[in-house]
Amino acid sequence: EPEVTQTPSHQVTQMGQEVILRCVPISNHLYFYWYRQILGQKVEFLVSFYNNEISEKSEIFDDQFSVERPDGSNFTLKIRSTKLEDSAMYFCASSNGKGPDQPQHFGDGTRLSIL
Amino acid sequence: SQQGEEDPQALSIQEGENATMNCSYKTSINNLQWYRQNSGRGLVHLILIRSNEREKHSGRLRVTLDTSKKSSSLLITASRAADTASYFCATGSYIPTFGRGTSLIVHP
Numbered sequence: 001e002p003e004v005t006q007t008p009s010h011q012v013t014q015m016g017q018e019v020i021l022r023c024v025p026i027s028n029h030l031y032f033y034w035y036r037q038i039l040g041q042k043v044e045f046l047v048s049f050y051n052n053e054i055s056e057k058s059e060i061f062d063d064q065f066s067v068e069r070p071d072g073s074n075f076t077l078k079i080r081s082t083k084l085e086d087s088a089m090y091f092c093a094s095s096n097g098k099g100p101d102q103p104q105h106f107g108d109g110t111r112l113s114i115l
Numbered sequence: 116s117q118q119g120e121e122d123p124q125a126l127s128i129q130e131g132e133n134a135t136m137n138c139s140y141k142t143s144i145n146n147l148q149w150y151r152q153n154s155g156r157g158l159v160h161l162i163l164i165r166s167n168e169r170e171k172h173s174g175r176l177r178v179t180l181d182t183s184k185k186s187s188s189l190l191i192t193a194s195r196a197a198d199t200a201s202y203f204c205a206t207g208s209y210i211p212t213f214g215r216g217t218s219l220i221v222h223p
Contacts, residue, residue: 004157033210043158043203043213056210091157099209100146106157 002026004107006092012113013082021077021110023092032075033093033104034067036060043091049075050098079112087114119147119187119204119214127220134191136217138204139184145208147180149189152201152216161189161202196223 005024013019025032034046047057049067064080075094079086089111093104119140128134138147146165150158164171164180164187171178177190191198198221205211 042215045210045212048210093157100148100163100207100211103148103160103163104158104211106159108155108157 002105004092004094004105006090006107006110008110009108010111010113012115015084015114016081019079019082019112021079021090021092021112023075023077023094023107024073025075025092025094026096026105027073029094029096029105031055031095031098031102031104032067032069033095034077035091035093035106036088037091037109038085038088046077046090082112082114084114087112118212119206121202121204121214121217123217124215125218125220127222128194130194130196130221130223132194132221134194134198134219134221136189136202136219138187138189138214140187140204140206141185144182144206146206147178147187148205148211149176149178149187150203150205150211150213152203154200158203158213191219194219194221196221 007022032049037043047061048055066078089109091109093106095102095104119138122137148163149161152158162173175192180187201216201218203213203216205213
């Protein structure tokens with residue numbers, strides 16, 4: 001069964017540095033998402049992406065975040081100047097359509113540790 | 116907020132027993148979804164129940180929805196050690212909003 005793959009599985013970065021998290025969504029999916037989960041807390045929505053543009057974003061997704069689909073397969077999340085509080089698991093997801101009838105498929109996440 | 120909250124926070128049972136997890140939410144919904152997250156893994160969509168449905172089954176999973184009480188339950192029958200995971204309910208028409216989850220441990 002097709003899977004969403006994320007790399008790296010664990011990223012350690014110095015505070016203030018830029019970090020790029022990578023995702024390869026399921027190949028025929030059209031909608032892409034990023035979520036984060038701070039240790040012990042809820043999974044929180046960051047951003048959704050469709051047709052090469054952001055379709056929805058949360059308050060968490062401020063100017064230090066950006067997303068890009070640089071080619072036909074990758075979907076990236078960039079954090080420009082990382083802060084300690086950015087330490088979390090970041091999950092990428094993709095779906096074939098919009099809405100609950102098209103469930104999102106999640107990758108296994110990237111653990112981001114900011115030192 | 117449409118956000119669901121699961122109860123209990125943690126549940127520990129023996130293999131073969133049934134596990135029941137509950138979810139409460141605050142505002143009207145069009146649908147409610149349940150997800151599973153194994154340790155160190157991403158979320159897996161389990162089942163969707165719409166606001167006009169009262170009960171839905173999928174294999175050993177049974178989900179109920181009571182819109183008058185703004186609550187849902189997930190029942191896993193004849194649990195297995197492999198069912199050990201965190202279970203989340205989620206509301207939201209487009210972007211799921213997750214609760215804190217119920218951590219289920221099934222002892223072999």
